[in-house]
Amino acid sequence: MPLNSVVARVTDRIRERSASGRSRYLQLVDQMAARDRGSDRLGCANVAHAFAALPASDKFKVVAERVPNLAIVNAYNDMLSAHAPYARYPDVIKDEAQRNGAMAQVAGGVPAMCDGVTQGTPAMDLSLFSRDVIAMATAVSLSHDVFDGALMLGICDKIVPGLLIGALHFGHLPTVFVPGGPMPSGLSNSEKAKVRELAAQGKVGRAELLEAEEKAYHSPGTCTFYGTANSNQMLMEAMGLHVPGAAFINPGNELRAELTREAVRTLLGNVKARRFTPIGRQVDERCIVNAMAALLATGGSTNHLIHWVAVARSAGITIDWDDFAELSSVVPLLARVYPNGQADVNQFQAAGGPGFVIRELLDAGLMHEDVLTVREGGLREYTRLPTFEGGLHWTPIGASKDSGVVRPASEPFSRTGGLKLLTGNLGRSVIKVSAVPDDRHVIEAPARIFDTQEALQRAFQAGELEEACRTNGANGLVCVVRWQGPQANGMPELHKLTPSLSVLQGKGYRVALVTDGRMSGASGKVPAAIHVSPEAAAGGPLALLQDGDVVRLDAVEGRLQALVPHDQWIRREPARMPAAQRESDGMGLGRELFAAFRRNAAEAEEGAVTWQ
Template sequence: MKLHPTIAAVTSRIQQKSGPTRSAYLQQIVRMSDRAPGAERLGCANVAHAFAGMPVTDKSHAMRIPLVPQRSPNIGIVNAYNDMLSAHTPLGSYPELIKAEARLHGATAQVAGGVPAMCDGVTQGTPGMELSLFSRDVIAMATAVSLSHDVFDAALMLGVCDKIVPGLLIGALHFGHLPTVFVPAGPMPSGLSNSEKAKVREQAAQGLVGREALLDAESKAYHAPGTCTFYGTANSNQMLLEAMGLHVPGTAFVQPGSGLRDALTREAARTVLGVGNPQGCPPIGKVVDERAIVNAMVALLATGGSTNHLIHWIAVARSAGIVIDWDDFAQLSDAVPLLSHVYPNGKADVNQFQAAGGTGFIIRELLDAGFMHEDVLAVRAGGIREFTREPAMDGDRLVWHDSGASKDDTIVRPASAPFTATGGLKLLAGNLGRSVIKVSSIPDDRHIVEAPARVFDSQEALQKAFHAGELDRDVICVVRWQGPQANGMPELHKLTPPLAVLQNKGYKVALVTDGRMSGASGKVPAAIHVSPEALAGGPLARVQDGDVIRLDADAGLLEVAVDAAEWQARPVAQMPDSLRISGGMGLGRELFAGMRRNAITAEEGACTWL
């Protein structure tokens, strides 16, 4: 199938923008790849330290002593395991599976290091959420520390959730000479449906049910090891890794605790070692090129994925010397069809998505319709086409088969009959700055909202006004001082239930903020990531109560109806001292002051390391 002209044009533009930085990055890969293996290059004391903790049977292979003349690759495992996160709990058993599989192929494996992994579901609405975005860069640095011993021939990245996968990917790309495969854990079994959970949350916001009923509903929704079952950032991560060819094909949404999941984990070790691949597993820095980045962007748009990736994938691309921006996302979104409806874009959860066809169906449809590049590298010899197939067990044997037709066209549809002809994300621009909005879950009659503004300096202030009945009207709520420099750009999920209640009463309601909403903004229009942020003197610092704001997702506008001369003459509000103090003190937030000072804009990836 011929590549769609928009995909070709955007890719070409990205390649042109990225020319010097991508070239420098590839030259670095060549320099690193041309060196002798670590165990042969390092001094004897270095080598002895590196492998002192290994079992004796592994050590002789890893050290490549004369008695073992054959080359014995050593895999570095970077593990985000903890048993605080349901999605990461299964990862505790993976290293032993990987080591055992490596031995079968004359190789060794070591846990090179662990990286922190926090749960936004636990920290929503709490001070800990102000560390969330920056935890991505901490994870990237921890990945670099883990691999800095430089005795590895390949790497496996074990991680799943929101900031963890982008952090692991950023870190891995700074070791772009290493073949690298990502290893997920899969979603938890379906519990209370996401729509029922949302209903109870809205009832709680109105005071119709108490804490006991709300806790019961939440516990039935989040109830077992595995990823949360809605299509937020964690599950969007997995879709994008499949589209970039960085998984064992079809691994994303296989539930933990099954024989199939264990087989796929072992297969990850074989894949990174190049077993059965005459060319071997290619270095991750060559797999992740401009075309792979575009494939990931297309997959995000075609599935209505998390808005967080309009920040994270810009940072990921930068790590491989590739320059992308929101204009690239917007142009792709105008061409890419929406092929799936998964909550919050629909009623289905990711287990139902997997049963209906899953990642294999989506990737096949996008490839066959010319919306993805097929001439790309992947961790498997068969390239990205292998990722159109689903894994299964045939007795003790791992096999793959074509995903076939959609099993439920209310969940996934072919490119010839999409849910909508365009993708799930839109760029907004105007005198309030640049912003993004997730439109895939918003009813068509809510794409345009024009109403007076009510300005808040915190999400707590908005909630207080809601409970006082002050927002029972058409209103656009502006929540500022939520950008990366102000307080680390937390997600504002706690605002979804009260705003949904107002919308359900028939009011025209929207949110405008320099903060984040992830993949769970629901059906309320939310212009998020407003850049530049208020603390940097952005336009939100000029907005006053009563200003009429127009949010037009169809036309891509975010404007305030104030005379231009008056607008420019208005003083720029300053972040209240109370927020500066509370937003930077306690629960470890002091340690992140340097990251807040150094953070660049959301549209530039909110990076702290550039």
């Protein structure tokens, strides 16, 4: 199938826009790749330090025999259920490397915070910036510069983007990402959401809510809803950075262990072979477009409209939300996974998973097939399912095993993707429409302005929001939460708002959320215009909005507009972030350490990067 004309046009536009930056980046990649091996290039004292802890026989192999030396960058901790299995991975990787005539060293560890633990707390103000900390920690880990390739061990929200950004700043190294897989299914995500809504209404207490949450999050592995963590894994498959089909195999079984060993063999095949492909050359504009298409086709996390902008920048490539929007006009929605449906990621995997989606997109001309991957066979290898029966094998995915979960491109759930760009006098923002009922794609209602998510929750508990909805009649209410962008407080996720707003919508009221903060992969059935840019703290137009202003959120036409006469709008003085909030945000729980991040953070559409 020829490449779709829109996909081709967007790719060409990105290539032209990025020409100078990409050229400079590749020159540096080639310059670094052309150097002698680390143990040959470094001074004797440097080499001695690098390998001092190795047994004498291993020192001889890496220095005298010049065997490949692989870096392991590990995001292990046992606070994250998804990352707990990584405690054992370095030993497995080292063993497999030695079996294949190579060495491996843990180059470093990177921090990994659990957004599920910090959700709704002040610590969430560190969440987005932790991505850049992880990128920096990856760079520090690899800066010892004695490695021939790298294995990245990470799964969750900011961790994979951070590892990828860090790896691309060492773009001369072949690199393979090593996932760990999702936990087995527990209490369904939809049942969990129901209990949360009941708790928000005071109909169940803490004991019942905790019981439901513990049944949903119950064992090692990634959470089973299709949030940022699992969207990460889908995108790694689409970019060819995993061993094919490795994303959603549960932890602890024989296939999972063999896929980890195969990651080592795959990396060594790249290091040793003539097809040597450093990650900096592999991640080009076609690879980035493939990731964007996979995100849209699966209704993935809105966080990636920030993260993948930053990832692309790290490879000398410039993308923006217009690129996502144009691709969304032709990339169909092929998957229904919670919160974009009722299935969890285990059901998604059983129905066909990433391999099914990638095959359908390739066959429809909606992904680039002529891309480099960590495997010699290219992206088509990622359309097969791994099995382990006396050895590791891959078999064709076949037809969808559940048409309620994945569908072919010829019969999609929607002809367009799951994300929409909104523009207007309130700025630029995005909305995840794939989970929003069709009759809620347009909301026009008076605004109620909040400075914090806690203020909105208090208003809900006091019955003020429901009273406002009743007062406004059929119009409903647009809740605006501002001062939530990168420069204001680090752009925390606002998940805690979902149950309250879902309750109001469930009662038949027309409600929407507008914010310069994030809702992430858990963006659900309530229409939410998020990532509004410029943010209020940077003088963005949300600072001009007043209680009672009528706001129109139109996901059909792609508009976000304050219906205020223009002459009045331009005369308004912007509100200032409340002094008490400005002073308290950034204080306590280590937030003081991130003051420079807040000062230097770019807008959301620029990836909220802090290093440029």
